[in-house]
Amino acid sequence: MNTQQTLILDIETIGEDYDVLDKATQESLTRWIKKESSSEEEYKIALEELKAGLGFSPLTGSIVAIGILDYHKNEGAVYFQAPGAQYDETKEDGILFKAMEEKEMLEKFWEVARKCQVFVTFNGRSFDIPFLFIRSAVHGIRPSKDLMRGRYLYQNNPDALHIDLLEQLTFYGATRRKGSLHLWARAFGIESPKAAGVTGDDVGPLFKKKKFLEIAKYNVGDLRATRALYEKWKTLLSF
Numbered sequence: 392m393n394t395q396q397t398l399i400l401d402i403e404t405i406g407e408d409y410d411v412l413d414k415a416t417q418e419s420l421t422r423w424i425k426k427e428s429s430s431e432e433e434y435k436i437a438l439e440e441l442k443a444g445l446g447f448s449p450l451t452g453s454i455v456a457i458g459i460l461d462y463h464k465n466e467g468a469v470y471f472q473a474p475g476a477q478y479d480e481t482k483e484d485g486i487l488f489k490a491m492e493e494k495e496m497l498e499k500f501w502e503v504a505r506k507c508q509v510f511v512t513f514n515g516r517s518f519d520i521p522f523l524f525i526r527s528a529v530h531g532i533r534p535s536k537d538l539m540r541g542r543y544l545y546q547n548n549p550d551a552l553h554i555d556l557l558e559q560l561t562f563y564g565a566t567r568r569k570g571s572l573h574l575w576a577r578a579f580g581i582e583s584p585k586a587a588g589v590t591g592d593d594v595g596p597l598f599k600k601k602k603f604l605e606i607a608k609y610n611v612g613d614l615r616a617t618r619a620l621y622e623k624w625k626t627l628l629s630f
Contacts, residue, residue, distance in 0.1 A: 396550075397509040399463035399621065400500075401613040402519050403471075403606055405595045406445025406452040420451070446595060447518075449525035452589055455598055457523075458610040460502055460618055461487075462511065469610050470496040473603035488607050494530040501527065504533040509552045511621045513572045513613075516542065516555040550580050559628070572616055581619040583614030 397569035411415065415628060428434035432547070446452035453472075458461045460467035473490040480489045491499070500523070504510070512519050527534055536551035536608050544554065550577045589597070589609040597606050 394463060396507040397461055397508050397511060398504065398507040399460040399467070399614050399618045400515070400566075401458045401512065401608050401610055401617060402454050402522060403456035403458075403591070403594050404446040404452045404522060405455050405598050406442070406447070409442040409445060420445075430591050434522065435591070443592075449522045449529070451524075453493050454522065454526055454596065455493075455603075456607050456610045457500050458607075458614045459500065459553060460614040462509075462618060462621065465618070467614060469607040470499055471603055471607040471610070471612075472598075473601075476601060476603060478604065490603065493526065494532070497523070497527045497532050499531060501532065501535040502577065503550075504538075506551065507536075509537070509554065510538055511554045511556065511617060513575075513617050513620065514555065514557040516558060552565045554621070556617065556624055559624055560620075572613065572620070575620055576616045579620060579623045581623075582590065582612075583617055584609065584616045587612065618620065 406513065409420075412420075419439065424437040424441060425435060428437055456469055456471040458467065458469045465484075465512060468487035468489060470489050474488070474492075478488070478490040480487065482488070488551055516539065524539070537548070538551055538553045541548040541553070542558070544552070544559075556575075557569060558564070559576060561608055570578075573583045573585045575581075585610070589605070589612075594606055596607070597603075
């Protein structure tokens with residue numbers, strides 16, 4: 392029996408520096424908070440939140456790490472940005488760490504994706520995949536697989552079946568509270584990617600401090616937790 396190539400994937404992103412953006416862009420970003428803020432203090436708080444969230448949009452952010460993990464082999468790679476630093480290609484516990492620019496990372500990802508049929512993410516349909524698509528297009532790269540097609544698994548896209556575990560575990564948003572990867576890992580007794588003390592909010596500050604490999608290793612924690620959660624879902628909740 393042929394085994395479908397199943398790829399676990401996760402990305403890390405950072406936002407641009409708001410203070411160096413042109414005035415037109417700053418105005419476009421802040422227009423809504425100026426209208427909704429009832430005081431100068433409220434505006435300042437909203438502005439800081441906006442600055443911290445620029446990495447959530449591919450229009451004001453970029454990908455600094457792409458992690459991939461072969462589900463069956465439990466081996467993979469993390470491609471990560473490391474501007475101004477020199478890193479030799481290394482391998483640790485079945486994970487290859489390789490530094491490259493964002494465009495090269497995206498080209499490499501879609502090259503690997505072309506050979507896979509099943510893609511597993513956590514919240515990938517709302518974040519990772521749209522981000523990958525848009526940043527690829529910005530660099531003039533056409534994605535090799537349509538990972539946004541067929542939201543419902545019964546629609547079955549044999550060429551690129553995307554299983555977003557957050558959608559599956561919340562029954563496509565039917566449950567009121569969705570929960571983070573940390574909470575789902577905790578509930579199922581899986582080691583949380585936050586166990587080492589690093590969270591997604593730390594990626595930007597770590598990048599500024601040039602701790603690029605630390606970001607890449609944090610990404611591995613997300614990959615491992617997502618794989619373990621996928622096994623739980625596949626065994627106990629997949630029909």
